[in-house]
Amino acid sequence: MAHCQRGKVNSARADVQKRIALIGQPNTGKSTFFNRLTKANAAIANWPGLTVDLFQATVTWEGETVEVVDLPGIYDLNGFSEDERVVQRFLENYAVNLLVVVVNAAQIDRQIRLLLQVQSLGLPAVAVLNLADEAKRYGVQFDALALGERLGFPVYPISAKYGTGCERALTAIQRQIKAQSEAYQIPELGNVLAANPVSQAKMEAVIAGIVHMPSVTARTLTNVIDGVMLHPILGIPLFFASMFVVFWLIWNVGLPSADPVDAVTGWIQSTLLEPLLAPLPNLLQDLLLHGIWAGFAALLSFVPLVALFFIVMGILEGSGYLSRAAYLMDTLMGRVGLDGRGFVLQMLGFGCNVPAIMGTRVIRSRGMRLLAMLVIPFSLCSARLQVFVFILAAVLPNSQGAIALFSLYVMSFVTAFLVAALFSRFKAFQVREPFVLELPPYRFPSLHQVFLRVWGEMKEFVTRLSIFMVIGTSLIWFLTSFPQGTTGLETYAGQLGKIFQPLMNPLGINPFLTVTLIVGFVAKEVQIAALTVIYGLSNEAVTEELRRTMTFAQGFSFCLFSLLYVPCLTTLGTIWGESKSWRYTLLAVLAPLVIAWAVSFSFYQGVTLLWH
Amino acid sequence: MTLLDLSVGQVALVDSVFLSHHGQGLVNRLEAMGIIPGKPIQVLRKAALGGPLHLRIGSTTEVAMRRSEAQWVSVKLEH
Numbered sequence: 001m002a003h004c005q006r007g008k009v010n011s012a013r014a015d016v017q018k019r020i021a022l023i024g025q026p027n028t029g030k031s032t033f034f035n036r037l038t039k040a041n042a043a044i045a046n047w048p049g050l051t052v053d054l055f056q057a058t059v060t061w062e063g064e065t066v067e068v069v070d071l072p073g074i075y076d077l078n079g080f081s082e083d084e085r086v087v088q089r090f091l092e093n094y095a096v097n098l099l100v101v102v103v104n105a106a107q108i109d110r111q112i113r114l115l116l117q118v119q120s121l122g123l124p125a126v127a128v129l130n131l132a133d134e135a136k137r138y139g140v141q142f143d144a145l146a147l148g149e150r151l152g153f154p155v156y157p158i159s160a161k162y163g164t165g166c167e168r169a170l171t172a173i174q175r176q177i178k179a180q181s182e183a184y185q186i187p188e189l190g191n192v193l194a195a196n197p198v199s200q201a202k203m204e205a206v207i208a209g210i211v212h213m214p215s216v217t218a219r220t221l222t223n224v225i226d227g228v229m230l231h232p233i234l235g236i237p238l239f240f241a242s243m244f245v246v247f248w249l250i251w252n253v254g255l256p257s258a259d260p261v262d263a264v265t266g267w268i269q270s271t272l273l274e275p276l277l278a279p280l281p282n283l284l285q286d287l288l289l290h291g292i293w294a295g296f297a298a299l300l301s302f303v304p305l306v307a308l309f310f311i312v313m314g315i316l317e318g319s320g321y322l323s324r325a326a327y328l329m330d331t332l333m334g335r336v337g338l339d340g341r342g343f344v345l346q347m348l349g350f351g352c353n354v355p356a357i358m359g360t361r362v363i364r365s366r367g368m369r370l371l372a373m374l375v376i377p378f379s380l381c382s383a384r385l386q387v388f389v390f391i392l393a394a395v396l397p398n399s400q401g402a403i404a405l406f407s408l409y410v411m412s413f414v415t416a417f418l419v420a421a422l423f424s425r426f427k428a429f430q431v432r433e434p435f436v437l438e439l440p441p442y443r444f445p446s447l448h449q450v451f452l453r454v455w456g457e458m459k460e461f462v463t464r465l466s467i468f469m470v471i472g473t474s475l476i477w478f479l480t481s482f483p484q485g486t487t488g489l490e491t492y493a494g495q496l497g498k499i500f501q502p503l504m505n506p507l508g509i510n511p512f513l514t515v516t517l518i519v520g521f522v523a524k525e526v527q528i529a530a531l532t533v534i535y536g537l538s539n540e541a542v543t544e545e546l547r548r549t550m551t552f553a554q555g556f557s558f559c560l561f562s563l564l565y566v567p568c569l570t571t572l573g574t575i576w577g578e579s580k581s582w583r584y585t586l587l588a589v590l591a592p593l594v595i596a597w598a599v600s601f602s603f604y605q606g607v608t609l610l611w612h
Numbered sequence: 613m614t615l616l617d618l619s620v621g622q623v624a625l626v627d628s629v630f631l632s633h634h635g636q637g638l639v640n641r642l643e644a645m646g647i648i649p650g651k652p653i654q655v656l657r658k659a660a661l662g663g664p665l666h667l668r669i670g671s672t673t674e675v676a677m678r679r680s681e682a683q684w685v686s687v688k689l690e691h
Contacts, residue, residue: 075644106672110646216652232660327676331663434638435678
């Protein structure tokens, strides 16, 4: 093996923190092990020069602080996907004291390739063979000690999910990091790998005699289940049945969960805040209660709903069913320039567009990725769901409201497909990448891992959106409270609504609702708070007012427009951050606006014609 | 013959992976998935209406692969 060009960076100095990087293929449980290693104290961090943020944590072992970074899952250190480029750039630009390679023990026969690539880098390394319990059930046999001797770095079988073997692996990692006073950067990683290609013969030699794989035709429980779930006829109905269960959970568990939160925030306001703020001037008191606090309270009221979404999605993903959904839907998605993963991400987008936009990183082709980011915002997110439930409760009785809500989901999908089919004809969105999607075995999701993810997502969600909610509701408060002494359409908000009326009247949308759409750009759920402020009424009273003044056609037209128009500011910021293109971001604003207007116009005018 | 020619349930050995319009990217990705010459590969099912193939590579790796990619994988029967 040629001598590797490792750039040493002396980290023995007290001011230089040691660093461990976790590397591994997707579906190996790398992030589960990362959480074990760092006791789930990770935070998202931006690294200059990289195009994505990484999970990292700082741990203290025997008085020494060590930074642990979870690199994205990659198939090939020399690969071309964006995540593979991120890993390459990280190792080229940031010094690492120790690489921890997480491998799926059940697939050691092919993942040995990544271990050999790491070996060719010459960095200090420890390998963990995760999912050792799964490997045992498959009948995979391996000698970890002998494998470590052949690779030149220690190898430990573990189960990150159940904790088996983790203590021993952790002790070894701590021992290794303590011994590693040097950190290493690898300039020109690609050249190092090219100079030491992992040949098939090398792979076979390193596992010969110490790794034994089961029969190629062995039948597993996963195969039995897939016989039903991926059945050519039964598969798709079963998929939509599972989606129906998700909708049912949202409708019967998620939505009612807002009520106790509203009760708590109402109690806080009347019992604590109002007495506290009584000495302040009326105007300031009003701003704090009905601008700032109202925004935060509205945000909190749907935290349980969003949490439920992430639990459901975490279970679908952790069980392995989500990749089956991608397989089932690829026949359709491939025809509109996306792939099955685009469908998976759209499903994630129904929880929140923001993580779904982030999830497009798995799409290696920039063109397809941009296309996916263009259609994901049409996914009816939980924030918009709150708005639609509110409006539909006013204009339709319960059972019809559910049907209308479902039709909005259908509209969400139809619009996404048509937009994808249309834009995939442009060169900027046409680059195709090979479609090879791993289908992991069915697993019981680790509830601990699901809740860790939900907790992390909820913290991110509240942190990210709190400022927008407060700004949004404060802005609404300002627009509806000034000029001082005015009410209704005489306020700045009303004036703004009237300015847009020539455009919005043909859709049956009145000036009050127009203002909520403008402010809904900040965050979709602000529309509810905006309605209560503009009308100067409670939620219940606004519902009565809408029931009295709004027809079904007007209410549904508003829902269609709200569904399709500009992505919220957070989603838009994420789109900009991920695409690094202002021109593309502008398209992500203008295209939905035009589409929303056209769809709402067609619906409202169509219904109006039919009824006359 | 290619993966497309195999029947559902049939096992074959990978012969080679041709360079397609994806170039080396497809070859690297398939190698990382375990699709290398001499490796057993089985078609578990084919999605309806020209959808992807569900393949087993070796004994423990399963993937979905579009037919436009599967056509570049040359296989041979074991006998």
